[in-house]
Amino acid sequence: MQAFADFYDGETATRHPVHVTLGPDRMALLIRGDTLPQPLRWPLADLRALHDQSDRRQLVLTRHVEFRDETARDPARLVVDDPDFMAWLRATRPALDARDVPRGTGRRVALWIAGALAAVGLMLFVILPALADTLARAIPEAREAAFGRSVVAQMERVLGAERMGGLDCEAPAGRAALDRMAARLTGAADLDTQVTLRVLDHEMVNAFAAPGGQVVILRGLLDEAGSPETVAAVLAHELGHVARRDPTRAALRTAGSVGLLGLVFGDFAGGAAMLLVAERLIDARYSQDAEEAADLYAHELLARADIPPAALAQMFERFRELDGDTRGAFAHLMSHPRLGDRIAAARAATPEGFAGRPVLSPAEWRALQDICG
Amino acid sequence: MTAPVTPTDPAPGADTAAPRYTGEGGALFGLALRTAVLTLLTLGIYRFWAKTRIRRYIWSSVQLDGTRFEYTGTGLEKFLGFLVAVVILAIYLGLVQLLLAFLGLSLFVTPESPGAALAQGVAFSLTGLAVLPLVFFAQYRARRYKCGRTRWRGIRFGMEKAAWGYALRALLYYGLALLTLGLLWPLATWRLSRYMIDRTWFGDARFTLGGRWTGLYPAMTHILVPVALLVGGTAFAILSERPALAAILPPVAAIWLVIGVVHYRVQSFAYLTRHTTLGGTVGFDARPRTGTVIRKYVGGSILIALAIGVVGGLLTSFFGVLFGGLMQMAEAGRPDGAAGAMAFVLPMLAALFGYLAILLFSGAAAYALIVQPILAHYTETLAVSDVAALQDIRQRAADRGADAEGFADALDLGGAI
Incomplete structure (x- = not known):
């Protein structure tokens, strides 16, 4: 040759x-x-x-x-x-x-992967949340409320409002009943945030808290609640989020972790989808903790306001009838803990022989349910 | 192994070599598609190997004086470099993003007035500013890495370590260009190019950039003319009350300006190449044509769009018929049966598959139909004089290349190749 x-x-x-x-x-x-x-x-x-x-x-x-x-x-x-x-x-x-790889390459790669994962994990799960908690307290209240208003405005658009405030429910008698209910709860709570409460005309059975004490109840919740105590229980839960500044902390933490995750996944085909799933997983972890804490806050607040905490359990049972519980692996992707656990916790938080006072008179309750006209 | 030494116009003689580009569309498309599929299957990890393999192919397609270039980088070192960069950037960017979100929230939240909206915009662009020095740093490092992994006739190219110096100057010169509304852009282009070219080596021979920064102004003609036309013409149209003229000027000027920016990029590259010498004697001549570059870009894009349209249409109608049948079966049978579930899950899977297929296909096709033809044009309009002087050049030491352009990868500054 x-x-x-x-x-x-x-x-x-x-x-x-x-x-x-x-x-x-x-x-x-x-x-x-x-x-x-x-x-x-x-x-x-x-x-x-x-x-x-x-x-x-x-x-x-x-x-x-x-x-x-x-x-x-x-x-x-x-x-x-x-x-x-x-x-x-x-x-x-x-x-x-043949591809000749230097000896010890496997170890070197493993070490660097572990190092990178540790650094990213430390940032995502320790440093960013801790910083977000600290900074959330440092934002001036007026600014936080303004931010919350823009979040709610965003939500209104998603729910189909053609103009800002277009979905607001403001029937005077219903509004008075709602204010009475809110006053009973805020009177028993020691919140350092001014709470702004709104009802939006939408059939979704839900309520949410935005930064700066912005709490929104959707009409569907009033339709399905069954009793004023149940609505009060949901309100107490949302006040728990307000007291703990959960929405603001989540917004700050997300800003940091999305910037960081974008870096890790790069711009290959499907990178954006990976980023969304990863952020959802991390977010679910934090919001499950936040939901549990808000439940606990609601139990104590309801008891102090002479409303049985078991009312919260009634609301969750209604949710379960409407949607069914999530089980297994899928539950990790959900932002809320499993309903069965939350129902049991609410029941357990109600002492035996608890004597509550009604939240609203039957007439007031009817007015509240008709707040959207 | 005799090399075809073709004399070209600048300095006719046996001592001038014209490089050739021999890459084939089909081969590059196949390689790009295979590596893209692997990248998807490995959740993105293979992208470092994918880029390395595509570079190997493209480098080896360029032939000068009978010898092909060689790219010696490895996917592994790029992956490790990326991990290094992630550790550093994760900490820096995570903190910067969060702090800026805080500043944005606590200083100027609601765009309830136009002034507040402007302030908020400024706060968000601060994020970009915080990353900007890193971007320039990463660009220099990426170029240094690519040089350090390029060889011709077994001899290494290389660049000196000067990434922070470059980042500082880039901030300064681009800032100056911005402040003068782009009038000093040629100054930035020339000074920054000289900073890099004067630090680039082939073996023990150094590249040097000559010429003057004002020499780049002719390349800027088609940026300056449409801007002048827009400003002057609109003023004239308003003063002389000709609304039709005022309406037609902006789109014309905009299209002209886009072409002008491409022209500047192509022709400033040509000017800089023509004024570069290697080792004092080896000269370069570059005559790329802006029209050809634009034609190849537009032609390639149209071809890809057509291909996607035809294949996508066929797939859609095929699956449409298939799932239409499934739907009917589902409605005929029990609504909650297995066919019912399949009728909903399968179309979603098919849509996801189709979306990914189109993404992968168009990425690979862009290499074969846009990137490679343009590169071929640049290569074939290049000429090297005094190639005989090259054979006395001696080897240089290997560059360890620390992060292997990991910062550029992490910040997504890659570009096509």
Whole structure:
């Protein structure tokens, strides 16, 4: 086997026309050229070809040597374009395409992956939440309320309001009943935030708290609640979020973690989807904690306001009838804990022989249910 | 192995070599598509290997004086570099984002007035500013890494370590260009290019940039003319009360301006290349044509859009018929049966699959139909004089390349190649 080829010695950019033959021991290639000071011997076992090359009619050969740079290859190159010689090499040298990885690479990769995961995890789960908690307390109250108003405005648009305030329910008698209910609860609570309470005309059975004491009840909740005590229980739960500044903390934490996760997933196809799922998972972890804490806050507040905490359980039972509980792996993706646990907790928080006072008179309750006209 | 040495116009003679580009569309498309699928299957981790393999192919497609270029970077070192960058950036960016969100909230929250909205915009663009020095730093490091992993005739290219110096100057010069409404943009282009070119080596020979920054103004013609036309023309139209003229000027000027920006990029590259020398004797000549670059870009884009339209249409109608049948089966049988569930889940899966397929296909097609043809044009309009001087150039030491452009990857500054 023999061929003419080009040789570059890896020391200068000079081209050496060479003649390549198989050595007498059939163990190595002998490279001879007029411009080479002496013939070179490249053991067959060390021969490697460059990958992903554009020209299939030539083979760029090099040698596997101990690692002096990024490639683990001799900087010298032997460029062969003799078809027979290339075919012979391909047929007899399976190691030609071997990828030689330095020893200890696996360990190095594992260490760096662990380090990167630890740094990202530390940021996502320790530093950003802690900072968000601290900073949430430092935001001026007026600013927080203004931010909350813009969040609610966003929500109104999502619910289909054609103009701002277009979904507001303001029937005077219903409003008076609602204010009475709210006063009973805020009187028993020691909130340092001014609470703004609104009812929006939408059939969704839900209520939410936005930053700065903005609490919104959707009409569907009033329709399905069954009793004023149940509505009061939901309100107490949302006041729990207000007292703990959950919405503001979540907004700050999300700002940090989305910026960080965007970095990790990059811009490959589907990267944005990965980011959303990851943020959802992290968010679910925090909001489940927040929901539990808000439930606990509601239990205490309701008891102080002479309303049985078990009223919260009635609301959750109604939710369960409407939607069904989430079970298994899917529950991790949900922002709220499982309803069964929350119902049991609300029941357990009501002392035996608890004597409550009615929240609203039957007439007031009717007025509240008709607040949207 | 004799090389076709084609003489070209600038300095006719046996000593001038014109590089050739020999990459094939089909081969690059196949490679890009295979690596994109692997990237998707590995949730993005393979993207470092994908980029490395595509670079190997493209580098080896450029042939100068009979020898192909070689890219020696590895996917592994890029992956490790990315991890290093993530550790540093995660901490920096996470903190900066959160603090800026806090500042944004506590200083100027609700855009209840136009002034407040403006202030809020400023607060959000601060995020960009906080990252900007890092962006320039990463750009220089990425260029240094690519140089350090490029070889020709076994000899390494390389760049000196000067990324922070570059970031500082880039902030200064681009800031100056911004303050002068773009009038000093050529100054920024030339000074920053010189900073990089003068620190670039091939073996033991150094590149140097000559010329003057004012030499870039001719390349800026098609930016300055449409702007002047827009300002002057609109003033004239308003003063002479010609509403038709005032209406037609902005779109015309906008299209002209876009072409002008491309023209500046192409021709400033050409000017800088023509004024670059290697080792004092080796010269370069570049004559890329703006029209050709735009034609290849637009032509490639139209081809890809057509292909997606045809294939997407066929798939949609095929699945439409299939799922229509399923729906009917579902309605005929019990509504909550297995067919019912399939009738809803399968179309969603098909839509997701179709979306991903189109994403992967168009990415790979862009390499083959846009990136590569434009690169081929740049390569084939280039000429190197005094190539004989190259053979005395000696090897340089390997660059460890620390983060292997990990910062650029983490900040998504990659670009096509």
